[in-house]
Amino acid sequence: MIKLEGIQKSYGLGKQKLHVLKGLDITIDKGEFVSIMGSSGSGKSTLLNILGILDKYDDGNYFLADTLIKNLSEKKAAYYRNRFLGFVFQSFNLLAFKNATENVALPLYYQKVSRRKRNDIALEYLDMVGLKDWATHMPSELSGGQKQRVAIARALISDPKVILADEPTGALDTKTSYDVMEIFKRVNDAGKTIVVVTHEHDIAAMTKRNIVLKDGFVVDEIMKSSELEVGSIES
Amino acid sequence: MFDIDKWQEIFFTMKQNKLRSFITAFNVAWGIFILIILMGFGSGFQHGVEFQFNDDATNSLWIRAGETSKPYKGIKPGKRIQFTNQDYEAIKKLDGIEYITGRYYVPGEFTVRYKDNLSFFNVRSCHPDHKYIEKTLITSGRYLNDTDIKERRKVTVIGEKVVEVLFGRVNPIGTYIDVNGIQYKVVGTFKDEGNEFEQKVIYIPISTAQIAYGGGNKIHNLIVTAANATEVESKMLEADIISYLSGKHNFDPTDKKAVRIFNGVVNFMRFMNLFAGIRFFLFIVGVFTLIAGVVGVSNIMLIVVKERTKEVGVRKALGATPNSIIGLFLQESMFITLTAGYVGLVAGFIFIDSGSLSAMMESFSFPMDFFKRPEVSLKGAVIATLVLAVFGSLAGYFPARKAAKVEPIEALKDE
Incomplete structure (x- = not known):
């Protein structure tokens, strides 16, 4: 589903140049539930940006669902983000002036689905994350866990190839975090590919595969508790 | 345009900052209001000037005799030129002359009497064409005619003010008035759109005046009109007249x-x-006032874009194209500009049409003869609307473009 070949990325120019990703090769198959870990500066955010088609890379190839994601126009990038990817953010990023249903329906708005139809679909997905009764509530009336569930429903509504979650439990307490991970697990069980970026090893432990980054390389694909301790303290 | 989601957002952001939205909208409304008012001023002044010219035909040439200042064919300078009836007849035949009249000055104010009423008025003697040159409007009876001239009749055409003073409600046509001891039969009354002085005139045939007041065949000045002459044609006519007169x-x-x-x-x-x-100057001033208002909108939209950077990032991450982002902000600024502009437009029209503008000018004790019928034509309204539409889109375009350039990674940044 995701195939990275020798991905390189650096920021800045000349002496200030910062080589962040130094040739990543990662393959994630369909239906995998992967966590990406690493300390701050390890390049995991940069990797997430590239996976999410939010940023460009300098060298290598990135295939998403067998489509080469390289040198895309803004419009094309927007199209692929909309069709292939579902995002879940640490700070939920719900639009304050839209109710739960409208927030969930937003990706379909950009697919030019009619208002009535996308709101109907949104309601189904809200039901799926157990928030049907909250459909008309505004984000300010929802708890953190509820907001993140709305965000997950929003990520799922376009039936994307991959769900990308950036520290999805970063703003939640432990219990709520586990609830959210439970939903991810269910979604994964239904066959969806999920990539979670996190620095919390208990969260990473709930995924089926861990990829650990350090200094722009994949250092391990098996969790090492010592490194994770360091990572969690640094970030 | 009829996308309920976009409107929902526009109203939401406007409601979030009620005062800000109001001030922005007010800026634009004020700008267009001033533009309309200034256009009204412009037309008022123009009509005022046109009114000033209403007194006399605007295509007239006034020929006055003077004294020579250059020696010519052995004659020393200082010779007085005196026009005569012959000059009148000769110039009348020149090409391009539409109407012509002479005037024989009967100086001073005359005691004019009707029965027991007595007052002082100016007597003006002229040819029948004088009517067209002075834009005299006959209100009853007739003007002087060629027979009056030929037979040197003692007839007169009197102004409405004269009628008012001497006759009151009596019909003056056919009655006789006494002008310094000479009886004239009133054959007509007139009004004149010029100033009041013109309404207090008594017209008599020039030939009658020449006899009654010892003028022989003398004429003091000649006035001609040049039909639809352009500036150049009128100058050619001027040259023809000089050429004739200098020879004569x-x-x-x-x-x-x-x-x-x-x-x-x-x-x-x-x-x-x-x-x-x-x-044109007033229009430009108005447009610049409007620009100030529109720059305000642009400014506010830039702030809005900055405030909503994160949101734009999220939208982009969810698949919003740059064009959809531009549309979002453009629509908001267009909405503010056009709605507020429309309010200003209507307010401006009401202000002018209700006469408030004229009343305002009057309260500044501006001479109202120079300020008449301020109005903004349909063309003016169309221009104002176009200007508004153009500025509205410009005001929104630059902030919108800035918004479209927001990187989607903004969505991942935490506050």
Whole structure:
């Protein structure tokens, strides 16, 4: 589903140049539930940006669902983000002036689905994350866990190839975090590919595969508790 | 345009900052209001000037005799030129002359009496064509005619003010009035759109005046009109007249003091150009006022874009194209500009049409003869609307473009 070949990325120019990703090769198959870990500066955010088609890379190839994601126009990038990817953010990023249903329906708005139809679909997905009764509530009336569930429903509504979650439990307490991970697990069980970026090893432990980054390389694909301790303290 | 989600967002952001939205909208409304008012001022001034010219035909040439200032064919300078009936007849035959009249001055105010009523009025003697040149409007009876001239009849056409003073409600037509001891039969009454003085005049045939007041065949000045002459044509006519007169009265045709011609066409054009210029200037001032308002909208939209950077990032991450982001912000600024602009437009029209503008000018004790019927034409309204639409889109475009350039990674940044 995701195939990275020798991905390189650096920021800045000349002496200030910062080589962040130094040739990543990662393959994630369909239906995998992967966590990406690493300390701050390890390049995991940069990797997430590239996976999410939010940023460009300098060298290598990135295939998403067998489509080469390289040198895309803004419009094309927007199209692929909309069709292939579902995002879940640490700070939920719900639009304050839209109710739960409208927030969930937003990706379909950009697919030019009619208002009535996308709101109907949104309601189904809200039901799926157990928030049907909250459909008309505004984000300010929802708890953190509820907001993140709305965000997950929003990520799922376009039936994307991959769900990308950036520290999805970063703003939640432990219990709520586990609830959210439970939903991810269910979604994964239904066959969806999920990539979670996190620095919390208990969260990473709930995924089926861990990829650990350090200094722009994949250092391990098996969790090492010592490194994770360091990572969690640094970030 | 009829996308409920976009409107929902527009109203949401406007509601979030009620005062800000109001001030922004007010800026634009005020700008367009001032633009409309200034356009009204421009037309008011122009109509005022046109009114000033209403007194006399604007295509007239006033020919006055003077004294020579240059020696010519052995005659020393200082010779007085005197027009006669012959000059009248000769100039009448020149090409391009539409109407012509002479005037024989009967100086001073005359005691004019009807029965027991007595007052003082000016007597003016002229030819029948004088009616067209002075724009005399006959209100009853008739004007002087050729027979009056030929038979030197003692008839008179009197102004409405004269009627008012001497006759009151009595019908003056057919009655006789006594002008310094001479009885004249009233054959007509008139009004004149010029100033009040023109309504207090008594017209008599020039031939009658020449006899009654010892003028022989003398004429003091000649006035002609030049039909639809352009500035150039009127100047050619001027040259023809000088050429004739210099031959007839023996003076140097380049002698500016022998015969003076006041060219109404040139004068009228000069004034019209001046006021067209003032009008344009006022329009530009209005447009700049509007620009100030629109820059305000642009400014506010930039702040809105900055505030919503994160949101734009999220939208982009969810698949919003740059065009959809531009549309979002453009629609908001267009909405503010056009709605507020429309309010200003209507307010401006109401202010002008209700007469408030004229009342305001009057309260500043502005001479109202120079400010008439301020109005903004349909064309003016269309121009104002177009200006508004253009500025509205410009105001929104730059902030919108800035929004479209927001990187989607903004969505991942935490506050």
